[in-house]
Amino acid sequence: MEENKNTNLEQAILEVAERLFLEKGFAMTSTTEIAKEAGCNQGLVHYYYRTKEKLFEEVFSKKAELFFSAFMNVENEELPFREKLRRVIEVHFDMLMKNPRLPFLLINEFTTNPGRVLSVKEKIKNLPESVLAKMEKELKEEIRCGRIREIELVDLMLMIISLNGGLFIAKPIMGAIMGMGEEEWERLAKRRRDENVRIILQAVEG
Amino acid sequence: MEENKNTNLEQAILEVAERLFLEKGFAMTSTTEIAKEAGCNQGLVHYYYRTKEKLFEEVFSKKAELFFSAFMNVENEELPFREKLRRVIEVHFDMLMKNPRLPFLLINEFTTNPGRVLSVKEKIKNLPESVLAKMEKELKEEIRCGRIREIELVDLMLMIISLNGGLFIAKPIMGAIMGMGEEEWERLAKRRRDENVRIILQAVEG
DNA sequence: AATTTATTTAATAGAGCTATTAAGAATGGA
DNA sequence: TCCATTCTTAATAGCTCTATTAAATAAATT
Numbered sequence: 001m002e003e004n005k006n007t008n009l010e011q012a013i014l015e016v017a018e019r020l021f022l023e024k025g026f027a028m029t030s031t032t033e034i035a036k037e038a039g040c041n042q043g044l045v046h047y048y049y050r051t052k053e054k055l056f057e058e059v060f061s062k063k064a065e066l067f068f069s070a071f072m073n074v075e076n077e078e079l080p081f082r083e084k085l086r087r088v089i090e091v092h093f094d095m096l097m098k099n100p101r102l103p104f105l106l107i108n109e110f111t112t113n114p115g116r117v118l119s120v121k122e123k124i125k126n127l128p129e130s131v132l133a134k135m136e137k138e139l140k141e142e143i144r145c146g147r148i149r150e151i152e153l154v155d156l157m158l159m160i161i162s163l164n165g166g167l168f169i170a171k172p173i174m175g176a177i178m179g180m181g182e183e184e185w186e187r188l189a190k191r192r193r194d195e196n197v198r199i200i201l202q203a204v205e206g
Numbered sequence: 207m208e209e210n211k212n213t214n215l216e217q218a219i220l221e222v223a224e225r226l227f228l229e230k231g232f233a234m235t236s237t238t239e240i241a242k243e244a245g246c247n248q249g250l251v252h253y254y255y256r257t258k259e260k261l262f263e264e265v266f267s268k269k270a271e272l273f274f275s276a277f278m279n280v281e282n283e284e285l286p287f288r289e290k291l292r293r294v295i296e297v298h299f300d301m302l303m304k305n306p307r308l309p310f311l312l313i314n315e316f317t318t319n320p321g322r323v324l325s326v327k328e329k330i331k332n333l334p335e336s337v338l339a340k341m342e343k344e345l346k347e348e349i350r351c352g353r354i355r356e357i358e359l360v361d362l363m364l365m366i367i368s369l370n371g372g373l374f375i376a377k378p379i380m381g382a383i384m385g386m387g388e389e390e391w392e393r394l395a396k397r398r399r400d401e402n403v404r405i406i407l408q409a410v411e412g
Numbered sequence: 413a414a415t416t417t418a419t420t421t422a423a424t425a426g427a428g429c430t431a432t433t434a435a436g437a438a439t440g441g442a
Numbered sequence: 443t444c445c446a447t448t449c450t451t452a453a454t455a456g457c458t459c460t461a462t463t464a465a466a467t468a469a470a471t472t
Contacts, residue, residue: 009449024318027233030429041451046431048449104317110379111310112230117382125383154384154394155401158376159369166368169375173316174360176323177331188360195361195409203405215419236459247421252461254419 010048012038017045018059022101025108026056026116053116060109061120063102068124070095071157072131081142082201089197093164097189103165148204159203163196216254218244223251224265228307231314232262232322259322266315267326269308274330276301277363278337287348288407295403299370303395309371354410365409369402 016038020029031052035042049055070092074084096102110117135153142148167189174180180188222244226235237258241248255261276298280290302308316323341359348354373395380386386394 025233025314027231028318031431032429042430043432043452044450050431052430104313106379107310107375108231108314108317110382111314111375112234114378114382121383152397154380154386155397158372158394158398159405161376162368162372163365165375166364166372169313169317169371170364170367172320173312176316176320177327178360180360188364191358191361192364199365199405199409202408203401237461238459248460249422249462250420256461258460 009038009040009044013040013045013048014055014058017055018063021056021059022063022099022105025105025112026052027112031055057116057120060105060117061123063099063105064117064120065124066095066099067102067106068131071135075131075134081138081147084138085204086197086201089160089164089200090193092160093193093196096164096168100168100171103168107169151204156200156204159200160196163192163199167192215244215246215250219246219251219254220261220264223261224269227262227265228269228305228311231311231318232258233318237261263322263326266311266323267329269305269311270323270326271330271333272301272305273308273312274333274337277341278333281337281340287344287353290344291410292403292407295366295370295406296399298366299399299402302370302374306374306377309374313375357410362406362410365406366402369398369405373398 013034017029017034020034020037023029031045032042034055035045038045045052045055049058071088074087074091077084077087079087132153139148139151139153139156143150171180171185174185219240223235223240226240226243229235237251238248240261241251244251251258251261255264277294280293280297283290283293285293338359345354345357345359345362349356377386377391380391
């Protein structure tokens with residue numbers, strides 16, 4: 001119902017699309033619905049974005065970039081490894097707090113249609129690659145100095161993403177099965193932020 | 207292409223439906239496609255299962271039960287808590303190895319349509335509730351005796367599900383972004399099974 | 413064999429969806 | 443003011459999908 005600021009329908013369409021794609025995924029969102037919620041004719045969606053696919057990629061690449069940039073930002077800070085790791089986990093977690101549906105979007109679209117995200121990969125691949133390379137170097141160095149135990153970068157990343165993402169992914173499931181309400185989930189989330197840091201730091205210890 | 211054993215089309219439809227729902231989710235699977243792959247007329251899908259919704263629930267409830275039964279089986283064994291916990295994690299992991307798409311199915315459908323799974327919840331709710339109650343009691347007892355640190359059952363469960371499930375959820379993402387192949391993933395999975403046990407046991411330590 | 417019942421197909425109604433097109437309204441510059 | 447460009451709508455072609463129905467075929471029963 002929330003209307004756009006400057007009656008710029010192009011922007012309004014994008015915003016509605018973003019919300020709906022995040023809520024229900026690509027397949028279950030129609031351009032008809034997007035238009036209706038944006039308060040314009042359905043044809044206009046195609047006028048501005050040509051195809052539903054292109055509109056989706058607009059949203060998706062932005063979100064995918066957001067997801068990976070969480071790892072990027074901390075890389076610039078000059079901190080000892082363990083502190084940097086803590087910050088990565090926290091920044092990643094906080095980003096998910098602000099974008100709780102992001103994990104769902106990524107999972108859903110990468111799983112059902114890896115092909116669709118190939119173009120997105122092009123856009124963001126230099127991002128993760130450079131970051132990963134840097135992280136890998138630092139990780140190796142820490143291991144070499146015996147400050148942390150032998151661990152692969154992919155294992156470390158997977159731990160962070162699984163623990164952080166799992167909380168948000170499981171939210172609807174816990175809601176449906178255990179009847180967990182919003183407030184209860186919020187309390188859980190508050191706990192998990194620190195716990196995830198603790199668990200991962202503990203796990204990389206020698 | 208694999209044909210059904212006794213040319214029982216009802217069964218064949220169910221099996222194809224299971225495979226396709228797991229592969230692509232509810233929304234992206236059509237009864238037309240199911241029929242084609244089962245080698246029968248599209249109307250027959252509706253003859254046996256009436257609606258796509260009902261067919262889906264048939265598949266879904268079976269899979270959801272499988273997911274939760276992984277926690278159930280171990281409960282019967284008479285083991286010290288830490289050993290039991292290890293077994294729960296391992297059994298859960300092994301079950302996912304045999305049903306790698308299961309997490310995706312659960313996430314996708316609970317997230318996009320919590321309403322649809324309400325009927326499923328009815329069927330399986332006594333299952334998790336009794337198991338959870340028992341686990342909760344044991345957990346509390348361990349904490350009381352100071353053998354493990356203070357931790358909520360939901361936190362423990364979330365850790366297990368996140369770490370175990372994350373590996374399978376992230377598979378397509380790692381495939382698409384880092385170009386991770388099947389063999390490499392298998393090696394990763396082998397590592398993660400033990401690692402997840404180690405991490406969680408370490409995390410519940412005092 | 414005759415008849416009832418179960419399975420399977422073909423055809424189609426009815427709906428919704430994407431994408432295009434042509435026409436109308438608004439806007440801004442000359 | 444007039445014209446060109448941009449924005450917006452209405453209409454619709456062409457799909458595909460779900461679900462139903464009637465007719466055909468196969469199986470089972472008497």
